[in-house]
Amino acid sequence: MKPLSGIRIADFTVHAAGPFCTHMLSQLGAECIKIESALRPDIFRKPHPVYGRNGPASFDQVASNKLSVRINLKHPEGIALAKRLVAVSDVAAESFRPGVMARLGLSYDALCAVKPDIVLVSVSSSGQTGPDSHFAGYAPLFGAWGGLGYLTGYADGPPVEMRHVMDHSVGLNAAMATMAALLQRRRSGKGTHVDVAAREVASSLIGEALLEAATGGAPRRMGNDDLRMAPHGVFPSRDHDRWLTIAVGTDRQWAALAGLIEQAGRSVDPCFAAAAYRQAHGSELDTLVASWTKQQDATAAAEVLQRAGIPAHVSWTTRDIVEDEHLQARNAIVHVAEPDGRMRAAVGVPMRFSRTSDVGIARGTPRLGEDEDYVFGELLGIGRAERQRLVETQVIF
Known part of the structure; x- marks a missing residue:
């Protein structure tokens, strides 16, 4: 049995940081149900040339292992349907701008009304509170605003974009916080709202520089040099x-x-x-x-x-990594089936458990709405006639 078997996630996240959080949890056994619609699919479903192929490569990376349903969150009945899904879930995850979930009618309080012990995980640029909470952002902004960019580059040059997997660091921190919230819920019986600010994750990675600045120092760019080691x-x-x-x-x-x-x-x-x-x-x-x-x-x-x-x-280059016998032996690189039946390489979960050998990716990228028979039919008990009505009124769309 996987470590998170029995945990269900209603996944409203989009782009990369939030989806990577739920992707990691799904590889540990959580059942993750991704919520989109044909009107507003995850933007990363759009094919784009990256990683050596012209396809939704970024989406493939963070959507593997997930189930997919369509819910039109612009429709009042869509909000009611989303709440029904949250009511049978342990975690709800979202990565919209602060305030969007509340405007949709899916605030933490609203979700608690249907699931009192729900854990809501919110991933945003600057957090749910504070004077900058209204800002949106992507990975390069997180790194720059969090101080990583200023420290990146050579002493005689300008700050440069930190080529750090910022979205993934944010997602990993959010996954860790989700695990802590689930443990707290097990002990107390109470849910919580987890607030993850991407720029704060970036700042947490430069703790020694912040300490130096706090004591009157002036951290500087130093390329590949080290304060102690040379060469x-x-x-x-x-x-x-x-x-x-x-x-x-x-x-x-x-x-x-x-x-x-x-x-x-x-x-x-x-x-x-x-x-x-x-x-x-x-x-x-x-x-x-x-x-x-x-x-x-x-x-x-x-x-x-x-x-x-x-x-x-x-x-090492990425080809070195993919072809490495050690990583292959540890299933760090795995192969999963695409909807069209073709196989592709994927990055496996970077941890192992002595009592289970099946953590990791079990299925490839889901087609939009692929799992509605299970989620709407078996899980929520919605009959075919009612589902057809919801499709015709574009609640399921």
Whole structure:
């Protein structure tokens, strides 16, 4: 049995951050019912060229494992139908702007009226309260507003967009908070409204910089440099766009690296033996190390460095990851069937449980409304004649 077997989620989320939260919970066993309509489908259902194919790749990533029903939330009977679904659920999740659920008639209080112990999870740009709560936003904004962007880039350049999977970090935090709320409900019998602010998730990832600023310091952009380790960075190899990551944290590690560089016929300034000197002459040091790595096969060099006790690894491409035997053995990369029967690779759940081996993705992307016989018929007990009426009046649409 999966860890969250028996938990049901009414999923109103859209785009990526909120859907990734419910996607993670579904892989742990929760039954996740995605609510959309033909009038307002999730925008990520629209095909777009990304990840090497022209399809709804982003949607595929976060909608796998979910059930799909159509409910027109612009129709009063649609709101009533949504409440019926919430009434048989444990969690309701949404990622609209603050206030949208209330205007629809689906506020936390309204949902509590039909399910007193419901856990409502709201994911938004800046949270449900506060002077900035009305702002919408996407991942690049979260990173910039949360401080990640300012700290990203080189010392002599401007802030850059943080190429961090910001939506997924938000979703993971929301999933963790949902689990905590469910545990609290088990102990107290009471539900709660979980408020997740994406920009606050971003700020939580730069805690040490915030502490430095709070004590009068001035955190700065430093590229791949480190405050303590040198050399510390990504270096070119002899092959185009194949990079080697090296992080030297001790004098002993540096001595081993210097020995390899000298064996290749390059002289090494003895002053680099001192950590303070390496730190103060980082640019010169990087040039020296790069002159050695440029002549190396990245994979072979990483193995040599590791045997010498130096932290190093090839900076892997996505193809390296997909083809890795270790990750395949752990089902980190799985294959799921599309609605048309074709198989595609998908990212599996990044954790394992000793008492169950079936966590992860069990089905591919659902077609819009694919699971209405089960949800409306079996779960809610709506007869075929009534369902037909709801379709004809565009409540189910």
